[in-house]
Amino acid sequence: MDSNQSNKTIIPVIAILGAVLLWGSAFAAMKHMVETLNPWAVMWLRTGIATLALTPFTSRLAGPVKNGKDKLALALMALFMPCLYFLFESYALTFTSATQAGLISASLPMMVAVGAGIFFKEKTTIAGWCGLALSMTGVAALTLSGNPSGNAANPALGNLLELVAMACAAGYMLLVKRLSANYGPWTLTAVQNAAGCLFFLPGLYLLLRDGLGTDPLSVLVVAGYLGAFVTLGAFGLYNVGMSRLPAGKASAFINLVPAIAAFFGWFLLGETLNSLQLLASLIIFAGVGLAQYGGNLSWDKIPFLRPALNQKN
Numbered sequence: 476m477d478s479n480q481s482n483k484t485i486i487p488v489i490a491i492l493g494a495v496l497l498w499g500s501a502f503a504a505m506k507h508m509v510e511t512l513n514p515w516a517v518m519w520l521r522t523g524i525a526t527l528a529l530t531p532f533t534s535r536l537a538g539p540v541k542n543g544k545d546k547l548a549l550a551l552m553a554l555f556m557p558c559l560y561f562l563f564e565s566y567a568l569t570f571t572s573a574t575q576a577g578l579i580s581a582s583l584p585m586m587v588a589v590g591a592g593i594f595f596k597e598k599t600t601i602a603g604w605c606g607l608a609l610s611m612t613g614v615a616a617l618t619l620s621g622n623p624s625g626n627a628a629n630p631a632l633g634n635l636l637e638l639v640a641m642a643c644a645a646g647y648m649l650l651v652k653r654l655s656a657n658y659g660p661w662t663l664t665a666v667q668n669a670a671g672c673l674f675f676l677p678g679l680y681l682l683l684r685d686g687l688g689t690d691p692l693s694v695l696v697v698a699g700y701l702g703a704f705v706t707l708g709a710f711g712l713y714n715v716g717m718s719r720l721p722a723g724k725a726s727a728f729i730n731l732v733p734a735i736a737a738f739f740g741w742f743l744l745g746e747t748l749n750s751l752q753l754l755a756s757l758i759i760f761a762g763v764g765l766a767q768y769g770g771n772l773s774w775d776k777i778p779f780l781r782p783a784l785n786q787k788n
Contacts, residue, residue: 491716491728497709499735502573502580503743504697504705505565506626511688512681514565517698519678522557522671524702533665540666545657548650552663553670556647557706561671563640571633572626574746575617577736579637581759582610584729586645594649602765610762613755614638620751626744664710733759 508517540549567576585607592603617634627633654663687694716728733756740746748756 487716487719490712494709494713501705502577502736503739506573515678516681519675520698525706526668528703552650555643557671558674560643567636570629574737574740576637578733581733606762606765613758616755
């Protein structure tokens with residue numbers, strides 16, 4: 476393999492790994508922020524900084540929005556992400572740990588796959604449905620096995636809110652799948668950030684009323700990281716990878732987000748999981764793995780499935 480061919484393979488992989496690293500670290504950063512500020516204030520800072528960072532380049536990177544059905548689809552996309560997704564996730568992190576929230580994010584690729592099967596008629600395999608069921612079982616076990624602690628005041632409520640946030644993220648991704656045929660990634664990003672600034676505008680009032688807490692410099696640094704690097708940088712890096720790798724390969728990297736979130740939750744916040752939660756985490760990963768790679772299994776060789784499969788055939 477010559478150097479040019481090697482670069483064509485390595486660069487998109489590095490780009491996607493960079494995006495996944497940023498996304499995984501965002502859970503710990505958000506947990507730190509919502510412990511200091513109201514979630515609405517946090518999200519206005521995040522979307523406001525992202526918009527400020529993108530504005531100088533909008534005229535060159537973003538195109539015009541067309542009339543017709545696209546406007547409704549764009550509005551729904553922005554409602555799902557960042558509005559509802561960030562709202563549910565920021566409140567989730569006030570009740571549960573960054574580690575548990577990150578683990579629940581493992582359900583996102585399967586939600587997207589199932590949604591694509593329903594709305595776009597993409598085929599969902601038996602392995603995909605079984606993987607989704609197994610992963611949801613793991614999420615339920617993770618939620619029910621958690622006890623209130625310093626990092627998770629109400630893990631059951633927090634994990635449920637995070638699961639709703641993942642459903643919003645799945646809706647956003649399905650809409651992007653349709654809109655990306657007519658709009659570039661930076662046009663969609665500009666629409667999202669502008670909508671987020673307006674939706675979370677009450678957060679500006681809360682910031683003016685309550686201030687930035689006892690350590691404003693730390694808050695601004697973390698908010699800048701979330702806005703400029705995670706909201707904009709991760710999106711850009713992921714799209715670089717998506718443009719040069721098969722979609723299946725690119726989406727598989729999202730499965731690393733929970734592990735990265737767990738690492739940063741432990742390293743930065745001192746979060747840990749009990750033995751039952753560790754078992755539940757393994758169940759989640761097993762479900763993800765089954766959905767991702769189970770299509771290669773010979774399902775007709777599994778005794779209790781063989782009669783149903785023979786009847787179907």
